[in-house]
Structure formats: structure tokens, C-alpha cells
Amino acid sequence: MIVVENKRIGEIPLLHLAQKELFDEKLPLVIFVHGFTSAKEHNLHYAYLLAEKGFRVVLPEALYHGERKPTLSKHDLNIRFWEIVLKMIDDLDLIKTYFEGENKIDSQKIGLAGTSMGGIVTLGALTKYPWVKSAVSLMGMPYYEKFALWQLEELKKNNITLPLAQSDLDQLLNQLRELDLSLQPEKLANRPLLFWHGKQDTVVPYHFTYQFYKEIKTLYKKNPEYLQFISDEHADHKVSRDGVLKTVEWFEKHLLSSDMMYITSLGEPSSIK
Template identity: 50%
Template sequence: MVLVKKEMIKEIPALHLAKQDIWDEKLPLIIFVHGFTSVKERNLHVAYMLAEKGYRVILPEALLHGERSENLNELELTLRFWSIVKNTIHEIETIKDEMVKQGLVDSERMGLAGTSMGGIITLGAFAKYPWIKTAVSLMGDPAYVDFAKLQINKLQKVVKELPFTEEELQNEFEGLKAYDPTQKLSDWNVRPLMFWHGQQDPTVPYNNAYSFYEKLKPLYKMANVELSFHLEEKAVHVVTLYAVNETVKWFEKHL
């Protein structure tokens, strides 16, 4: 039987899943991050499937979402998008450290996954932390600066005036470079990585992720490490059952 417990990991609300009969053992860890305007509970189905396979799964609540909501509207949240992304990247390490401290995880077997904003966070954290053995990005975009510019273009169509100056905007783009995985190709740490994307996704277009995948391919081929990109022809900005099943298979194989 799989147990689901609500916990506070430091100051981060989270759902914690693992099989009851092995709850106190050191298990491989998977942190699974939800999407923008979503909540941790929305990923319980995939977390349950992973826990059934013997993994310890943590579903954290991102800043300003769910239990951490400050009742901002979608526009206000959008303006905080990259602050949320960067904050969650740092909180992923906090969660890992706490699980290791509690003696609940195998520190050699730790993975990360996420959907949409969570996929974006996954790619940034994977670039930053060598302790992540494998990762799955579902609808994520690794090109932080390019995607931020796309967001600004969309915003300009719905608001009369942006609430920041051109100089502030350029400073934000510059600051994102330190987190942007596409800026770190020369020192990329090759570990198993899976992408999934809907070809018809209008929210996070697949192009940047696929371009990054193509650039990574020679590195992975040289190291003989698996790199995979699943592009579903008719899928939009919704994780399909196929994507969920492939995610579970990926972790079974690589973690």
C-alpha cells in the first residue's frame, strides 16, 4: 500500500509518498514539480505510480501556489514567474538535503521531474546540481532567456504598459543567464535525460527544447548515455497518459 503524507519540509509544503512497508528504508528519491497556476496535488497520479515502483516521491508546493498562495491573479503571478522558478530550483536542494539528513533516501539514486513550469525548473536544476542522476522534463523549456522574451511579447499584447523599464527588463534577462541551461552547453554534465512535448503546444512551444536536445545529442552519443525526446503529434499543453507511462518507464530504467 502506498502512503501519502502532508509534510512541511523546512518551510516548503509537500506531499510525501512511499510504500508503507518500506517507508522507513533508504529509497531512491524523485522530486516532482507542478506547473504554473497548478498545485502539488495535480500530480498525485504519477507520484502514486512511481511510489508503487518503490520510489520515495516528494511533490513540493511552489512559491505563491496552493498552500503558499497570496491570492495573486494570473497576471501578477506571471510577473513573478522567474522568481518562482529560481526559488524552486534552490528549494529542490533544500528538500534533497532534508531527505538525506533524515536517512530516508539513497543519495546515489535521486531524480527530478516536472510539468510545464515544473519542467522548466527541472531543466535548470538538472544543469545546476550534479547529484541529480536522471531527469524528465514534461513540456519544459530550457532556453530561459528566449522563453522570458516570448512571455514579454505575449504580455505586451494584453497590458497597456509593462510594470518595469527596459533597463530592468534587460537586467532580468541578464540575471536569467546564470540559470539558463542552454548557456552551459560547454560544461554540461551528461546524465540520462528525457523530454516530452506536445507538438501542438501553444503555451510552451516545443522548438527550444527540441533545439537543445539536438545540441546535446553529440555529447550523449560520445558518452553512450541515453537522451530521449518524445514529441506527440496531436498533443497540446496537457500531459498525456503516454507521457506519464514513459516517465515511469524512464525512472525504472535509469534510477
């Protein structure tokens, strides 16, 4: 049986899942971040499948989303996109520290994943947190500065004035450069990384992500199996079932060692390989 706990860590609402028999044990952790205008509950299918494999799974709520959502228009939410991303990256460390303090996670086996905005968060977090041991970006991209500048140009085209002074904007761009994985790919440090992206995606363009993948392939020449890009020829901005299953397989392969023993829902030990 999979237990789903609705809880808060400080101001962060989250869903916390694990097998009932393992709920108080020290387990590998996967944090899964939802997309823009989505909510934590929308990724329960990922969490359930991961929990079945023996992971502790956390689905946090992003700022201005779900339970944290004030009365903001879509326009106002768009303007706050990077504020949301930066806050979620900070929140990740609070979540990890909490579960470490509860002795509920194996700190050497922590995975991070997300869809769309969550994939963008994931790739930025890799520049900041060595404790992320494996990651999956689903429809995300690493070009923080480039993407932000493109967004600014789009606002100008639509005669929309960003409610930021130039000094505040400069400060934001500096923050984004610090978390821009495309500017510091060496921080990947050979950690296992999977990309999934639909070729028909018009929200987060496919070619940006694939270009980055090609650029970093040389960094993984000693362990090419640690880097993978899955292209879906027909998908737009929605992950296919195959993408969901490949995400679970990736963490099973790179965070669960073959000699680990977990109790199944039937109470029998089983080796995860």
C-alpha cells in the same frame, strides 16, 4: 500500500510518498514539480506509480500556488513567473538536504521531473545541481533568457508595464543566464534526460524544445540511450498516459539498478529490472 504524507519543510508544503513497508528506509528519490497555476496534488498519479516501483517521491508546492497561494490575479501571477521558477530551484536543494539529513534517500539515486513550468524548473536545476542524476522534462524548455525576453515583448505589445526598474530587470536576466541550460549544455554531463512534448502545444512551443534536443545529441554520442525525445503528434499542453508511463519507466531504468531488491506491498522481495 502507498503512504501519502502531507508535510512542510520550512515554508515549503509538500506531499511525500513511499511504500508503507519502505517508508523509513533509505530509497532512491524522485522530486516532481507541478506546472504554472497547478498544485502538488495534481501530480499524485505520477507519484503513486513511482512509489509502487520503490521510489520515495516528493511533490513540492511552488511559490504562490496551492497552499502557498495569496490573493494574486492571473496577471500578477504571470509577472512573477520567473520569481516562482527561481524560488523552486532553491527549494529543491532544501528538500534534498532535509531527506539526506533524515537518512531517507540514496544521494546517488536522485531524479527530478516536472510538467510545463516544472519542466522548465527541471532543466534549469540541471545547471546548478550535480546531485540530480536523471531528469524528465514534460513540456518544458531550457531557453530561460530567450523565453524571458519574448515574455517582455508580449507585455509591451499589450501595453503592460513590468513593475521592475531597469536595474532589477538586468539583475533578473543575469540570474536567468546562470541557469539557462541552452547556454551551458555541457553541464548535462551525460546525465540521462528524457523529453516529452506534444506537437500541438501552443503554451510551451514544441519546436523550441526539439531544437535543443537536436543541439545536444552530439554530447550523448558515447551513450545515446541516455537521451530521448518523445513526440506526441496529437497532444497539446497536456501529458498523455503514455507520457506518464514513460516517465516512470525512465526513472526505473536509470535510477534503479537490476540488482536492487525492494519489498512489495505483499511483503515479498522483488527484483526491479
